[in-house]
Amino acid sequence: xxxxxxxxxxxxxxxxxxxxxxxxxxxxxxxxxxxxxxxxxxxxxxxxxxxxxxxxxxxxxxxxxxxxxxxxxxxxxxxxxxxxxxxxxxxxxxxxxxxxxxxxxxxxxxxxxxxxxxxxxxxxxxxxxxxxxxxxxxxxxxxxxxxxxxxxxxxxxxxxxxxxxxxxxxxxxxxxxxxxxxxxxxxxxxxxxxxxxxxxxxxxxxxxxxxxxxxxxxxxxxxxxxxxxxxxxxxxxxxxxxxxxxxxxxxxxxxxxxxxxxxxxxxxxxxxxxxxxxxxxxxxxxxxxxxxxxxxxxxxxxxxxxxxxxxxxxxxxxxxxxxxxxxxxxxxxxxxxxxxxxxxxxxxxxxxxxxxxxxxxxxxxxxxxxxxxxxxxxxxxxxxxxxxxxxxxxxxxxxxxxxxxxxxxxxxxxxxxxxxxxxxxxxxxxxxxxxxxxxxxxxxxxxxxxxxxxxxxxxxxxxxxxxxxxxxxxxxxxxxxxxxxxxxxxxxxxxxxxxxxxxxxxxxxx
Numbered sequence: 001x002x003x004x005x006x007x008x009x010x011x012x013x014x015x016x017x018x019x020x021x022x023x024x025x026x027x028x029x030x031x032x033x034x035x036x037x038x039x040x041x042x043x044x045x046x047x048x049x050x051x052x053x054x055x056x057x058x059x060x061x062x063x064x065x066x067x068x069x070x071x072x073x074x075x076x077x078x079x080x081x082x083x084x085x086x087x088x089x090x091x092x093x094x095x096x097x098x099x100x101x102x103x104x105x106x107x108x109x110x111x112x113x114x115x116x117x118x119x120x121x122x123x124x125x126x127x128x129x130x131x132x133x134x135x136x137x138x139x140x141x142x143x144x145x146x147x148x149x150x151x152x153x154x155x156x157x158x159x160x161x162x163x164x165x166x167x168x169x170x171x172x173x174x175x176x177x178x179x180x181x182x183x184x185x186x187x188x189x190x191x192x193x194x195x196x197x198x199x200x201x202x203x204x205x206x207x208x209x210x211x212x213x214x215x216x217x218x219x220x221x222x223x224x225x226x227x228x229x230x231x232x233x234x235x236x237x238x239x240x241x242x243x244x245x246x247x248x249x250x251x252x253x254x255x256x257x258x259x260x261x262x263x264x265x266x267x268x269x270x271x272x273x274x275x276x277x278x279x280x281x282x283x284x285x286x287x288x289x290x291x292x293x294x295x296x297x298x299x300x301x302x303x304x305x306x307x308x309x310x311x312x313x314x315x316x317x318x319x320x321x322x323x324x325x326x327x328x329x330x331x332x333x334x335x336x337x338x339x340x341x342x343x344x345x346x347x348x349x350x351x352x353x354x355x356x357x358x359x360x361x362x363x364x365x366x367x368x369x370x371x372x373x374x375x376x377x378x379x380x381x382x383x384x385x386x387x388x389x390x391x392x393x394x395x396x397x398x399x400x401x402x403x404x405x406x407x408x409x410x411x412x413x414x415x416x417x418x419x420x421x422x423x424x425x426x427x428x429x430x431x432x433x434x435x436x437x438x439x440x441x442x443x444x445x446x447x448x449x450x451x452x453x454x455x456x457x458x459x460x461x462x463x464x465x466x467x468x469x470x471x472x473x474x475x476x477x478x479x480x481x482x483x484x485x486x487x488x489x490x491x492x493x494x495x496x497x498x499x500x501x502x503x504x505x506x507x508x509x510x
Contacts, residue, residue: 043507044473045079051501053493054452056097057104058482061151063127064491065097065104066503072097072106074125077484077491077505086131087123098142098331102126102151103174107140116140116190119160126151129175139164141190142331144199147174148208155199155210155332157188165189169197171210171227182227187215194242195222200335202247202254203228203269211235211269213243213256221259224267235271240282247335248286253309255284255292264294266309276307277315283325287344287367295322304349304365319365319373323350326362328384340367343393354380362398364414376414385411386430390438391487395463397430397438408444413463422461422468428479433487436464437509441479454479458492460508473506483508 047064054067062077065086072095075083087108089095096110096117104125111118122138125131128151135158146155154174160167169183187195195215201208209228216223222239225232238259239245245256252269262280267273276284276292284294296303296317304319326348329337340347347367350360360383362376376396385399390413399409402425411423411430423430423442430440441456458477461470474494481492490508495501 045077045505046500047077047079047081047491047503047505048073048075048083049500049502051495052452053478053501053503054094055478055480055482055491055493055503056095056106057099058484058491059099059102059104059127061102061127062484062489063104064482064484064503065099065106065125066493067095072108072123074104074127074131075503076127077489084130086125087121096120096140098145100145100147100332101149102128103147103154105134105142105145105154105156106131107138110140115192116164119164122156122158124154124156124172124174124176126174128152129173132174132176134158134172134176135170137167139167139188139190141188141196143190143334144169144197144212144332146200146210146332146336148201150208153201153208155182155201155212157190157197160188165193169199169212169214182210182225182232183212183214192242195219196242198243198245198332198335200247200332202249202336203252211247211254213239213245215241215243224254224256226269228269233271235269236265236267236273244283245335246285246339248290249336251286251290253286253290255286255294257281257284262297264292264296264307266292274309274311274313276309276313277305279305285339287340288338288342289344289368291344291367293318293340293347293365293367295325304347306367306369316369318347318367318369319349319363321351323352323360325349326360326384326388328387341389341393341396342391344368345393346389346396348384348388348396348398350380352380357401357404359383359401362396362414364396376419383409385409385427385440387432389432390436390463391432392435392464394436395438397432399427399430406444406446411440411442413438415463420463420468422463422470423459426456428456431481431483431487431490433460433483433508435462435509437462437487439473439481439483439490439508440470441477441481444479445476452478453495455496458490458506462509473508474504 056065072086073083096107106123107120109120117140122135124134139160141157167188172179197214199212222243224236240257254267264276264281280297296305302322307315347365353360364374395413411427426444427442444456447453455476458474459470476496477494
C-alpha cells in the first residue's frame with residue numbers, strides 16, 4: 001500500500017496542529033470467518049474464472065479490465081458476463097490502465113524503468129464503443145488524459161517524439177470515428193516536465209468540453225485554453241510553470257497562478273480573471289461550496305488560506321507552518337476531483353516529513369474557517385493508504401508504517417471520538433464505500449519473487465459503530481481491488497487454494 005502512495009500523497013501544503021492525539025484504540029476483534037470451499041454466495045459473484053488474473057481498473061459503469069497472460073480483457077461485473085478482448089500486451093509486460101468515468105485508457109507497453117512509464121501504444125475502451133486503437137506512440141501522460149461525463153469523447157496525448165518531450169493532445173470520439181488535434185507539437189515530458197500539459201473535460205449546466213493548460217514552443221509561461229463550442233478560445237495567458245490548474249465544473253471557474261509573481265487567480269470560462277491574493281501560491285482547489293483553498297508562501301513560511309472569489313474576495317488563513325497537502329489524486333483527476341472531504345469541510349495536510357522515509361505527521365484544516373487545525377498524529381510516521389475520508393466525511397483514514405521494507409501498516413480512522421485502529425498490523429490499503437463503511441485488506445503476505453502473488457485478507461468495517469467488527473469478504477485475496485457500484489461492491493481476484501480462482505464481485509454495503 002504505502003510505497004504506492006508515497007509519490008502521490010504530497011502535493012504541497014500543511015498546518016501545525018493544536019489538539020493532541022489520544023492513544024489509539026486497540027485493533028478490532030478478529031473478523032468473522034468464511035468458508036474457503038467457495039467464495040460464491042448471494043452477495044458475492046464469480047464474474048470470470050481464471051488463474052493469475054491481474055486486475056487493472058474498474059470504470060464508473062461497473063466494468064473491469066484485467067490481464068490474463070498477454071491479453072487484456074473487459075467484463076461487466078455481473079455473473080455470467082461475456083468478456084471482451086481489449087488489447088495484446090508484449091510478453092513479460094503488464095498493461096497500464098487509467099480510468100476516467102466510463103472510459104478506460106490502456107497503454108499496452110509501458111516502460112516501468114522510467115518515471116512516467118515512457119511511450120506506448122494506447123487503446124481506448126468503453127462498454128458502449130468497445131476497444132479502439134488511439135495511438136501508436138502515446139506518451140503516458142494521465143495529466144492530459146480524460147473523458148467526458150457521458151463517455152462519448154476522450155482527450156489523450158499522442159504523436160510523441162522519440163524521447164517523449166514533444167507531442168500532440170488530441171480530442172476524439174471514444175470509437176475514434178472523429179478526431180481533432182487540439183494542441184500540436186507542444187512540450188510534454190510527463191510526469192515532471194516543466195511545461196507538461198494539463199487537460200480535462202469540464203463545464204457547467206451539463207455542457208462538457210475540453211480545457212487545457214499548455215505551453216507553446218519555447219515560451220516560459222502557459223496558456224489556459226477552452227474548446228467549449230469546438231473552437232479554441234485562450235481564456236488566460238501568462239500562467240506560471242510548471243503548470244497547474246483545478247476546476248470548479250459546476251460554476252465554470254478555474255484556479256491557477258500567475259507567471260512571475262505566482263499570485264493566485266480564478267479564471268471564468270468567459271475569460272474573466274479575479275485576483276485572490278497578493279502572495280506566491282502554487283496549488284489550490286475548489287470546495288463544493290465554491291470556496292478556494294490554496295497555498296500561500298509568506299515570509300513566515302507556507303500557509304493554507306481560503307478565499308471566496310468575487311468582486312471583493314475575502315481571504316482567511318486556516319493553517320500556518322504548512323509542509324504540504326495530503327492527497328492520493330493523480331492524473332487529470334487533480335483538476336476535476338475533490339481534494340477536500342466529500343462535504344467540503346476538511347483538508348488533510350502535514351507540517352513535517354521525514355526526508356529519509358517520506359512519512360509525515362497528519363493534520364486536518366477546517367476548509368470552512370473558524371476552527372483551529374486538528375493534529376491527528378504529531379509524529380512523522382504516517383501515509384495515506386487510499387482516499388483519506390469515509391463517504392460520509394466523518395472519518396479521516398490513514399496508515400501508520402510498521403514495516404518500511406514491505407509497506408505494511410496498521411490502518412486508522414480519526415473522528416470526533418478519537419483515533420481507532422481498524423485493521424491488524426499487516427494492513428495494506430483501504431477504500432471508502434458508502435456512509436461509514438470502509439473496505440480494506442490486512443494479514444498481508446508478500447511473495448518476494450513475484451509481487452503479483454502477494455495476498456491479503458479483504459474485509460469491510462463500519463466505522464460508525466462503537467465496536468469495530470470487521471467482516472471478512474475474501475481470505476487470501478490478491479492485493480489489488482477496486483470499488484464499484486457507487487461504493488456498494490468491490491471487484492477483486494483470488495488464487496487461494498481450495499477456491500475457484502478468478503475475478504469476483506462482492507457486496508460491501510447498501
